[in-house]
Amino acid sequence: MKKRTRRQLQRWGVAVGAGLAVWLAAHWAAVWPVLLAVLFAVVAGGGGWTLWRAHRTAVGKDRQWRAQEEARARELSMTQVDALSWQEFETYVAALCRRDGCTKVVVSGRSGDLGADVIGYLADGRKVVVQCKKYAPHRSVSSHDMQKFVGTARPEHGADVALFVTTGQSFTRDALGLAVRQNIVALHRDLLGAWVKGAHLESLIPLNGSGNGGGSGGSKRGVFHAMRRVR
Structure with a gap:
């Protein structure tokens, strides 16, 4: 039964194939343009997909290269920042504030300033109070450091924007959590590098410690988009 069924299927297949061949021969003049169009569409679609994939890959590699180059450039500049004394660092941060349109910028430059190393006003009139911590690149800002700034930035200085800037790589989890709860803008080494x-300072304020330094992906993406807005 099985052999007979197979033979019947083979015969049926041959008959259908022969019938299709006869039909194509009879209607070839009308059929070949359609077949040619289908073949062209398949080839064009395959080529287009290949080009699209190649474009996506090239764009992705270009973005990765740009991010890497910007990271190297930031570190080169940060090497120069690392060479500053803590007094020079405070003066430099004040200069960055002025560059970005802040007015009435003053540097305390003395002990007992209650966390207000730099004070100024944004273009929209908000008062900015900056705490500057000139730390080694590998260090993290502790919760204790953040607590002291929280206790003075607004109660003592009336800050509308309280900014904690460090050359250290990151903030500890507790320090960053406190900063977020108390609306303190935390700029670690990556964001400072940007x-x-x-x-622009106002493009960095919303990031507020994104990725918490340490070269994390979130931080690098945030820094990259901040740099893109500069261009």
Whole structure:
């Protein structure tokens, strides 16, 4: 039964194929343009998809290269920042504020300033109070440091925008959590590097410690988009 069924199927297949061949021969003049169009569409679609994939890959590599180059440029500039004394660092941060349109910028430059190393006003009139911590690149800002600034930035100085800037790589989890709860803008080394390279202060404020430094992906994306807004 199985052999007979197979033979019947084979015969049926041959008959259908022969019938299709006869039909194509009879209607070839009308059929071949359609077949040619289908073949062209398949080839064009395959080529277009290949080009699209190649474009996506090239764009992705270009973005990755740009991000890497910007990171290297930031670190080159940060090497120069690392060479500053803590007094020079405060003066430099004040200069960055002025560059971005802040007015009435003053530098305390003395002990007992109650966390207000730099004071100024944004273009919209909001008062900015900046705490500057000139730390080694590998260090993190502690919760204790953040607590002291929280206790003075607004109660003592009336800050509308309280900014904690450090050359250290990151803020501890507790320090960053406190900053977020108390609306303190935390700029770690990566974000400071973007500021140094031209990112506008007001474009960095919303990032507020994104990625918490340490070269994390979130931080690098935030810094990259901040740098893109500069151009």
